[in-house]
Amino acid sequence: MLATSSARGSPILPLPAPPHSINLQNIRNANHHHRLPSSSSLFDRRTILCSLTHSGRAFRPVAASPTAMDGKEGAEKEAATAMKLLFVEMGVGYDQHGQDITAAAMRACRDAISSNSIPAFRRGSIPGVNSDQMKLQIKLGVPPSTQHLLDIERVKSVFPYGKIINFEVVDGGMICSSGVCLEAMGDKNDDCYVVNAAVYVGY
Numbered sequence: 597m598l599a600t601s602s603a604r605g606s607p608i609l610p611l612p613a614p615p616h617s618i619n620l621q622n623i624r625n626a627n628h629h630h631r632l633p634s635s636s637s638l639f640d641r642r643t644i645l646c647s648l649t650h651s652g653r654a655f656r657p658v659a660a661s662p663t664a665m666d667g668k669e670g671a672e673k674e675a676a677t678a679m680k681l682l683f684v685e686m687g688v689g690y691d692q693h694g695q696d697i698t699a700a701a702m703r704a705c706r707d708a709i710s711s712n713s714i715p716a717f718r719r720g721s722i723p724g725v726n727s728d729q730m731k732l733q734i735k736l737g738v739p740p741s742t743q744h745l746l747d748i749e750r751v752k753s754v755f756p757y758g759k760i761i762n763f764e765v766v767d768g769g770m771i772c773s774s775g776v777c778l779e780a781m782g783d784k785n786d787d788c789y790v791v792n793a794a795v796y797v798g799y
Contacts, residue, residue, distance in 0.1 A: 678761055679731040679798040682716075685709055691789045692774045694782035697742040698750050700769075704736065704793035705754040714797070722799065729799045730758035737768020737792035758797070768792050 687707030691700040717727040732755060738746060743765055752760055774788040 679733070679796075681796055681798040683797055685712055685795040685797065687793045687795075689791045689793065693778055695784055695787050695789060697738060697745050697789050697791065698747040700789040700791040701736055701738065701746060701751045701793070702754050704791040705734070705751060705795065708793045708795045709755070717799075725799045727757050731798050732758040732760045733762040733764075733796035733798075734760060735764045735766065735794040735796070738765050739769045739771050739789065740767045741771070742789060755795075 685708040687704045687709070689700045689703030689705070689707055691697065691703070714730075716722055717725065717730050720726065734751070734755075736746075736751070746765060748763060748765075752763070769792055770790040772788050772790065773786045775786060777783045777786040
C-alpha cells in the first residue's frame with residue numbers, strides 16, 4: 597500500500613529493508629548445493645590429476661624416457677662415469693693483443709696444468725695405473741661471440757699426455773679493453789680476450 601504525503605498529497609514509495617534484516621539462513625540454504633571442495637580435496641593429488649583436462653583428455657605425469665635425454669647431457673654423464681676423478685686444475689688465459697681466442701684458451705690450459713706435477717702416474721702409486729691410463733676432461737669458459745673462432749685441436753695440443761675423453765665449451769670468460777690498440781701487434785681494436793679453463797684429471 598502507498599503512503600500519502602501530508603504536505604503535497606503525493607505517493608511515497610516504501611524504503612527497502614535495512615541490511616541487517618537480510619535473512620542469512622536463506623543465503624546458506626541457497627548456497628548449500630554450490631559448496632566448494634574442502635581444502636583437503638583441493639590438494640588431493642588424485643583429484644588434481646583427474647581434473648586437469650585438455651580436449652577431453654586428462655594430463656598425466658610422464659617420466660622422461662632415456663631416449664629423450666639430450667645428447668650433450670648423455671655424453672657428459674658417460675664421460676664422467678668413464679673415469680675416476682683425482683683432482684681438478686683451473687686456470688685463466690688472456691690475449692691482450694691480436695684478438696686470438698685460441699691463444700687465450702691455450703694460455704688458460706697451460707695456466708691450469710703448469711703449476712702441478714703428477715708423480716702418481718709415473719711411480720705406480722695407483723696399482724695397475726700409469727700415464728697411459730690418464731684421462732682428461734677439459735671445460736672452457738669462452739665469450740659467446742668468439743666461440744666459433746676457437747681452434748679446439750690447437751688447444752688440445754697443450755696437454756703433453758693423457759687421453760682427452762671430453763672437451764666442453766660453455767659461455768664464460770670475458771672481453772674487456774686492454775686500454776690500447778697496437779696495430780704492430782696485430783690489433784684490430786683494443787679488445788682483450790679472457791678464457792677460463794677447468795681440467796679434470798683421472799684414470
